[in-house]
Amino acid sequence: MKFQKKEFLNDVERILRADYACDIRHANKKELYNAVSKAVMQEVYPDWAASSAVDKKRCGYFSAEFLMGRAIYNNLMNLGILDDVRGALASVGEDLGQFEEVEDAALGNGGLGRLAACYLESAASTGLPLDGYGIRYRYGLFRQLFVDGYQKEEGDDWLKWGDPWSVREERDATIVHFSDMDILAVPYDMPIFGYKNGVVNTLRLWSSEPVRPFDFELFDTMKGDAKAVENFNATKICDVLYPNDNTMVGKMLRLRQQYFMVSASLQDIVRKYKATGKDLRKLPEKYCFQLNDTHPVLAIPELLRILRVQGLSFEEAFEVCHKAFNFTNHTIMAEALEKWDALALSDLLPDVYEQIVACQDRLSEQQPDSSRFFIVRDGIVHMANLAIYVSSKVNGVAEIHTEILKKETFKDWYELFPEKFVNITNGITPRRWILLNNPELAKVIDSKIGDAWHTDLKQLAGLKPYVGEILPDFKRIKAENKRKLAAYIKEREGVEIPENFIFDIQIKRLHEYKRQLMNAFSILHFYYGIKEGSIKDFPPTAFIFGAKAAPGYYMAKAVIKLINEIAKLVNGDAEVSKFMRVVFVQDYDVSYAEKLVCAADVSEQISTAGMEASGTGNMKFMLNGTVTLGTMDGANVEICEEAGRENNYIFGATVDEVAVIKRSYNPSAIINSSPELKRVTDALIDGTFSDERGVLKRLHESLVSGHEPDRYLVAYDFADYIRVKETLLRDYGTDAFYTKSLLNLCAAGKFSADRSVKDYAELIWKIK
Ligand code: 26W
Numbered sequence: 001m002k003f004q005k006k007e008f009l010n011d012v013e014r015i016l017r018a019d020y021a022c023d024i025r026h027a028n029k030k031e032l033y034n035a036v037s038k039a040v041m042q043e044v045y046p047d048w049a050a051s052s053a054v055d056k057k058r059c060g061y062f063s064a065e066f067l068m069g070r071a072i073y074n075n076l077m078n079l080g081i082l083d084d085v086r087g088a089l090a091s092v093g094e095d096l097g098q099f100e101e102v103e104d105a106a107l108g109n110g111g112l113g114r115l116a117a118c119y120l121e122s123a124a125s126t127g128l129p130l131d132g133y134g135i136r137y138r139y140g141l142f143r144q145l146f147v148d149g150y151q152k153e154e155g156d157d158w159l160k161w162g163d164p165w166s167v168r169e170e171r172d173a174t175i176v177h178f179s180d181m182d183i184l185a186v187p188y189d190m191p192i193f194g195y196k197n198g199v200v201n202t203l204r205l206w207s208s209e210p211v212r213p214f215d216f217e218l219f220d221t222m223k224g225d226a227k228a229v230e231n232f233n234a235t236k237i238c239d240v241l242y243p244n245d246n247t248m249v250g251k252m253l254r255l256r257q258q259y260f261m262v263s264a265s266l267q268d269i270v271r272k273y274k275a276t277g278k279d280l281r282k283l284p285e286k287y288c289f290q291l292n293d294t295h296p297v298l299a300i301p302e303l304l305r306i307l308r309v310q311g312l313s314f315e316e317a318f319e320v321c322h323k324a325f326n327f328t329n330h331t332i333m334a335e336a337l338e339k340w341d342a343l344a345l346s347d348l349l350p351d352v353y354e355q356i357v358a359c360q361d362r363l364s365e366q367q368p369d370s371s372r373f374f375i376v377r378d379g380i381v382h383m384a385n386l387a388i389y390v391s392s393k394v395n396g397v398a399e400i401h402t403e404i405l406k407k408e409t410f411k412d413w414y415e416l417f418p419e420k421f422v423n424i425t426n427g428i429t430p431r432r433w434i435l436l437n438n439p440e441l442a443k444v445i446d447s448k449i450g451d452a453w454h455t456d457l458k459q460l461a462g463l464k465p466y467v468g469e470i471l472p473d474f475k476r477i478k479a480e481n482k483r484k485l486a487a488y489i490k491e492r493e494g495v496e497i498p499e500n501f502i503f504d505i506q507i508k509r510l511h512e513y514k515r516q517l518m519n520a521f522s523i524l525h526f527y528y529g530i531k532e533g534s535i536k537d538f539p540p541t542a543f544i545f546g547a548k549a550a551p552g553y554y555m556a557k558a559v560i561k562l563i564n565e566i567a568k569l570v571n572g573d574a575e576v577s578k579f580m581r582v583v584f585v586q587d588y589d590v591s592y593a594e595k596l597v598c599a600a601d602v603s604e605q606i607s608t609a610g611m612e613a614s615g616t617g618n619m620k621f622m623l624n625g626t627v628t629l630g631t632m633d634g635a636n637v638e639i640c641e642e643a644g645r646e647n648n649y650i651f652g653a654t655v656d657e658v659a660v661i662k663r664s665y666n667p668s669a670i671i672n673s674s675p676e677l678k679r680v681t682d683a684l685i686d687g688t689f690s691d692e693r694g695v696l697k698r699l700h701e702s703l704v705s706g707h708e709p710d711r712y713l714v715a716y717d718f719a720d721y722i723r724v725k726e727t728l729l730r731d732y733g734t735d736a737f738y739t740k741s742l743l744n745l746c747a748a749g750k751f752s753a754d755r756s757v758k759d760y761a762e763l764i765w766k767i768k
Pocket residue numbers: 109110111112113115244245246247248249293330331336337338397426612613614615616634
């Protein structure tokens with residue numbers, strides 16, 4: 001994008017006058033943020049219109065979550081005007097950095113939502129016509145704070161800063177029909193800028209509104225009852241993002257959200273397609289749809305319904321859906337596979353349910369063995385099965401994950417449709433995850449291999465011969481990033497972290513399978529060792545956590561409390577705190593992640609093997625030059641393939657071993673025969689920590705009693721984890737260690753989301 005400072009400042013000034021009746025000198029942060037953003041937005045329209053108008057097949061990425069993070073810096077960077085805008089603002093005494101206070105758009109929970117955001121950016125940057133479709137939640141993922149060490153949630157009012165990067169497209173508003181009410185869906189379009197290439201794709205987020213303003217007449221005649229209030233309550237559908245990650249809660253409002261978004265999107269797309277006068281049977285020549293997990297799978301029966309209303313036979317409509325839809329699975333956790341009560345679904349969406357039943361009938365005819373192949377069974381609708389049956393392609397998100405899908409989770413389906421199953425290993429966008437968050441390191445790389453790697457990440461391999469040469473720069477930049485992070489943590493969390501400490505970081509959603517608990521036990525183990533002298537010369541380390549727990553996830557919240565208690569114990573101990581610090585940062589989000597991944601010395605990726613579908617945080621650390629301390633799980637396996645296992649720190653049971661161990665697992669026996677493990681687990685119940693609500697006691701119980709004690713093999717992997725972790729920490733600081741870190745960066749090429757979206761485009765979408 002061309003940039004002219006004078007014009008730009010004039011535009012900002014004009015917008016400030018029109019919208020806020022003030023000028024630059026009197027504008028507050030929010031006003032300036034909106035004016036600056038809008039001054040840019042008004043310039044992008046021609047490119048945006050041109051990109052939408054290209055006559056190519058497009059793919060719609062249907063997702064209940066898009067975890068976009070903060071838009072302004074990324075947009076300015078991709079438009080190639082980040083430094084220009086910084087300079088222009090500086091010339092009038094304003095600092096571009098002040099917009100760090102602007103709220104993230106946190107319309108997603110974690111991995112799946114952030115992946116969607118990375119894919120949109122990468123598709124635009126590689127010139128692929130991919131558009132996102134989702135929900136414009138009024139409140140995104142809750143804001144987290146700690147009170148007495150316990151997580152508290154608050155509403156995330158992300159729109160309080162305004163939404164200058166979206167355009168409300170009222171002309172495309174459409175009505176979504178439920179059995180009990182009609183709702184108006186109004187789209188807000190967000191431009192997705194390709195990296196310095198003039199491409200602008202679209203993220204279309206639907207907002208729910210009452211079809212009519214509040215109907216007082218109806219309200220009167222019905223004595224304040226039902227319909228009028230319900231119609232008014234339409235806005236509620238998009239009120240809030242469900243904060244569960246990996247656990248299904250069968251709430252009707254969530255079902256409404258899912259149908260709302262896919263119905264609005266498909267009506268919109270079909271209407272536009274029909275306007276071209278083409279035959280609906282040929283829709284898949286112009287559009288295909290990627291279903292981001294099961295959340296948008298109602299799109300399948302909804303498109304069937306729409307096509308049948310348009311006069312297609314069921315078989316014709318089925319054929320269209322088969323060609324148009326593809327399905328990505330992001331987790332094998334049984335509790336995450338979406339299922340809906342058939343009665344409830346048919347009550348709310350009778351015409352849609354009818355199409356689901358028609359799919360089931362078609363399946364029964366082809367595959368009478370209903371113990372293996374079913375969509376509706378015992379009054380339950382299995383969304384993943386519906387998706388697999390109809391879709392052209394089904395993919396997992398890392399090699400190991402796709403193998404598990406084929407061999408276990410969807411074994412029967414794989415036998416029936418082997419050609420449907422493909423792997424597409426996840427990726428991350430290198431623009432946000434190194435150029436933006438670690439510009440100094442990027443510059444050093446540029447100075448050695450040029451800048452083509454910005455859009456062709458495999459070229460990082462060309463940095464290998466220079467690793468020795470850039471080691472001093474790498475150390476300096478890492479140290480500087482650590483210093484900045486420490487200052488930020490001091491300000492936000494009030495915890496002091498000496499800059500010379502090793503930064504050992506685990507950031508991701510809180511879940512038992514991710515085993516933050518095992519990390520916590522290791523810290524406690526080191527604490528006792530240092531205190532008693534059995535561990536000597538412990539390399540000073542800061543153990544840093546960031547994670548949100550689903551508000552209803554008891555055990556996850558108990559782990560947060562435990563880690564906060566450990567932090568209090570350790571940081572408050574004059575002796576031990578010379579060697580270690582512990583901090584659980586509050587309200588971990590995309591913007592926090594940007595600061596954390598470039599300052600890490602250790603990337604903790606320690607899930608029980610077989611449980612983490614891929615992980616993408618692991619890739620972000622790697623790209624910023626960090627070794628992985630991890631299990632052979634998800635994309636860690638491929639990280640080792642690319643960067644060398646010897647350059648990472650791998651421990652623990654493998655997937656195959658996990659299966660065997662689980663047959664006769666007795667965690668108590670392991671705990672009782674290991675004094676180290678016994679000690680740290682006992683700390684949960686022996687009064688070491690304050691536990692006024694008994695949550696730590698329950699944590700302890702989850703390890704030693706109940707139906708499936710220590711389900712995630714914390715006790716089993718503990719000894720190996722400690723051993724490898726201590727080795728890592730003692731390796732730290734040598735040139736050999738920094739070389740390992742940098743070799744990981746050099747090998748990160750595979751994990752560019754550019755590669756992922758190209759794989760999707762070639763293997764699945766067939767778009768160019
Ligand atoms: C129905 C509740 C629910 C909500 C979210 C179920 C499942 C989910 C997601 C599928 C959970 C998720 O984000 N999975 C993560 O997806 C990432 C992107 O593919 C992977 O890298 C992570 O390993 C996986 O946990």
